[in-house]
Amino acid sequence: MIPAIHATGLVKCFGDHQRALDEVSLHVESGEVLVVMGPSGSGKSTLIRTFNGLESLDEGRLEVLGIPLNADHDERQIRRIRKRVGMVFQQFNLFPHLSILDNITLAPIRVQRRPRKEAEARAIDLLTQMGIAEQAGKYPGQLSGGQQQRVAIARALALQPEIMLFDEPTSALDPERVKEVLDAMRSLANNGMTMVVVTHEIDFAREVADRVLFMDEGKVVETSSPDEFFENAREERSRRFLNQVM
Amino acid sequence: MQFGPSPFKRLKRHLLATPLDGLMTVLLLALLGWVATTTLHWLFVDADWQVVSQNLPLYAFGSYPPHQRWRPFLWIALLIGLTLLTLLGPRRGWIRKALPLVWIAMVPCGVVLLAGGLGLLPVPSHAWGGLTLTLLLTACSGALALPLGILLALGRQTRLAVIQRSCSIYIDVMRAVPLIAVLFFGQLLIPLFLPMHLEVNRVLRAVLAFALFAAAYIAEDVRGGLQAIPRTQREAAAVLGLSPKQMIQLVVLPQALRTALPALTNQAVGLLQNTSLMAILGLVELLGISRSLLANPDFIGRYLEVYVWLAGVYWLVCTAMALLARHLEHQLSPTRSATSKQ
Numbered sequence: 136m137i138p139a140i141h142a143t144g145l146v147k148c149f150g151d152h153q154r155a156l157d158e159v160s161l162h163v164e165s166g167e168v169l170v171v172m173g174p175s176g177s178g179k180s181t182l183i184r185t186f187n188g189l190e191s192l193d194e195g196r197l198e199v200l201g202i203p204l205n206a207d208h209d210e211r212q213i214r215r216i217r218k219r220v221g222m223v224f225q226q227f228n229l230f231p232h233l234s235i236l237d238n239i240t241l242a243p244i245r246v247q248r249r250p251r252k253e254a255e256a257r258a259i260d261l262l263t264q265m266g267i268a269e270q271a272g273k274y275p276g277q278l279s280g281g282q283q284q285r286v287a288i289a290r291a292l293a294l295q296p297e298i299m300l301f302d303e304p305t306s307a308l309d310p311e312r313v314k315e316v317l318d319a320m321r322s323l324a325n326n327g328m329t330m331v332v333v334t335h336e337i338d339f340a341r342e343v344a345d346r347v348l349f350m351d352e353g354k355v356v357e358t359s360s361p362d363e364f365f366e367n368a369r370e371e372r373s374r375r376f377l378n379q380v381m
Numbered sequence: 382m383q384f385g386p387s388p389f390k391r392l393k394r395h396l397l398a399t400p401l402d403g404l405m406t407v408l409l410l411a412l413l414g415w416v417a418t419t420t421l422h423w424l425f426v427d428a429d430w431q432v433v434s435q436n437l438p439l440y441a442f443g444s445y446p447p448h449q450r451w452r453p454f455l456w457i458a459l460l461i462g463l464t465l466l467t468l469l470g471p472r473r474g475w476i477r478k479a480l481p482l483v484w485i486a487m488v489p490c491g492v493v494l495l496a497g498g499l500g501l502l503p504v505p506s507h508a509w510g511g512l513t514l515t516l517l518l519t520a521c522s523g524a525l526a527l528p529l530g531i532l533l534a535l536g537r538q539t540r541l542a543v544i545q546r547s548c549s550i551y552i553d554v555m556r557a558v559p560l561i562a563v564l565f566f567g568q569l570l571i572p573l574f575l576p577m578h579l580e581v582n583r584v585l586r587a588v589l590a591f592a593l594f595a596a597a598y599i600a601e602d603v604r605g606g607l608q609a610i611p612r613t614q615r616e617a618a619a620v621l622g623l624s625p626k627q628m629i630q631l632v633v634l635p636q637a638l639r640t641a642l643p644a645l646t647n648q649a650v651g652l653l654q655n656t657s658l659m660a661i662l663g664l665v666e667l668l669g670i671s672r673s674l675l676a677n678p679d680f681i682g683r684y685l686e687v688y689v690w691l692a693g694v695y696w697l698v699c700t701a702m703a704l705l706a707r708h709l710e711h712q713l714s715p716t717r718s719a720t721s722k723q
Contacts, residue, residue, distance in 0.1 A: 189616055189619070189620070217619065217620055217621070217622045218622045221620075222620045224613065224616070224617065226613060228613045228614060228616065228617035230614065230617070230632055231636065232639065241623075241631065242621035242622055245623065245627055245631065246622040246623060290621070291621075294621065294622065
């Protein structure tokens with residue numbers, strides 16, 4: 136079976152000296168949930184953004200769903216990948232000039248060329264799953280952060296992706312709004328979605344993750360099961376980080 | 382509203398607090414009264430409005446053949462009707478959806494009505510004039526300049542160095558040259574580039590030069606709107622698999638134009654007022670027809686009446702445009718970004 140993501144020796148430099156990614160290798164199986172943790176500036180976001188071509192690579196070999204994505208940054212390959220990989224951002228990034236329904240149906244209608252009726256029915260279906268069907272006619276500016284982020288998840292799911300990438304999906308939310316977004320992600324994981332999640336939510340990682348990948352200064356420090364990582368981390372650096380956040 | 386002292390008391394406190402304040406107030410009131418009475422006296426007693434009242438058709442249509450005047454009249458009537466309809470805000474959804482298209486259709490509609498063809502008697506462009514010509518010049522050059530300006534603004538942002546450079550140079554050169562020079566160049570140069578037998582009429586030459594000039598300014602306004610869109614919007618669109626063209630068309634431009642709308646309104650009003658420069662090129666639009674009327678021995682020396690009247694007409698049209706623009710702004714952002722809570 137083709138692995139969801141397979142990466143060897145990824146290198147990404149910003150400027151001459153700073154290595155955002157330094158020889159990162161990892162492997163994500165289909166159906167697996169990988170949580171990426173680490174202090175800020177450790178390269179977590181850069182890593183997840185290379186998986187759908189938002190960041191180009193300087194060195195290394197990356198295969199997403201069997202499609203190679205190397206340092207040459209081939210636009211056609213990237214679009215092929217993006218059609219099969221969904222992404223959710225820290226700042227939601229909904230389109231403020233479109234209604235919630237139009238935000239979700241835009242790509243299915245324009246990219247996948249589905250009939251509007253079908254796309255809208257699926258959008259309502261997804262919004263119902265997210266518990267916000269009654270917001271379909273509103274605009275992003277009228278929704279709370281938690282609701283906007285759930286719309287963003289629905290928008291990504293509307294393309295029926297095989298992998299979902301989450302880049303700190305709860306970091307911009309009020310504390311009391313975090314749970315509703317994590318609940319949505321949890322049910323997604325329970326339904327077998329392949330997910331890579333950059334997050335600081337320890338409880339979520341402990342409960343949902345199959346594996347936890349810990350990064351620091353662009354390097355992978357360790358990859359462990361959540362139990363092992365949170366109870367008895369192998370590396371000194373991981374333990375120091377966990378002491379600070381737990 | 383504060384619960385302060387009554388308006389009368391407040392006035393008293395602001396205007397008559399000290400003897401000096403009182404003196405100033407009285408003097409200013411006297412001055413204002415004097416200005417008002419002289420103005421009104423001139424307006425209603427001294428001024429001879431015959432120069433206006435006898436020539437209303439000329440101000441409206443220029444020297445358009447009298448038995449064909451229903452055509453420009455119809456066009457202006459349609460414009461006024463459409464303005465009122467838009468401002469009143471029709472309830473029915475399909476009318477509201479059709480309005481933008483109807484507005485765009487008014488440009489070719491005006492050209493056909495004035496020029497003739499399609500079963501209408503052809504009327505040469507030198508017979509066009511007055512307010513009709515002013516509005517037609519504004520509408521046509523605006524309709525050409527807006528898409529051109531958008532393309533220039535997008536070109537200035539592209540990664541292709543050749544296109545980016547040429548757009549920048551074009552915008553900078555156009556903004557460095559005064560409009561009147563561009564208009565003269567247009568009249569003299571455009572015929573040079575065309576084959577001898579293909580004569581482009583003066584109105585079209587003026588419109589082309591005018592549009593090329595205005596496009597540079599519009600491009601800068603649109604660029605302002607483009608820069609206001611965060612990079613993350615493009616990322617979100619890219620991640621959904623939208624092609625670069627779809628990204629511009631569906632995500633970037635709608636937001637950029639909305640942001641640029643106040644500045645674009647400004648350009649539209651400027652466009653209308655700058656059409657008066659075409660009087661110097663010999664086009665008898667609103668200002669041109671007025672100047673030729675003033676040269677008529679019957680109305681010699683009636684400058685003030687004519688220019689006060691002109692100011693009134695320009696004011697009316699500009700106000701209508703400003704109201705339409707405000708209406709559009711309101712329509713485009715009723716509940717949206719205005720209350721963005723994050």
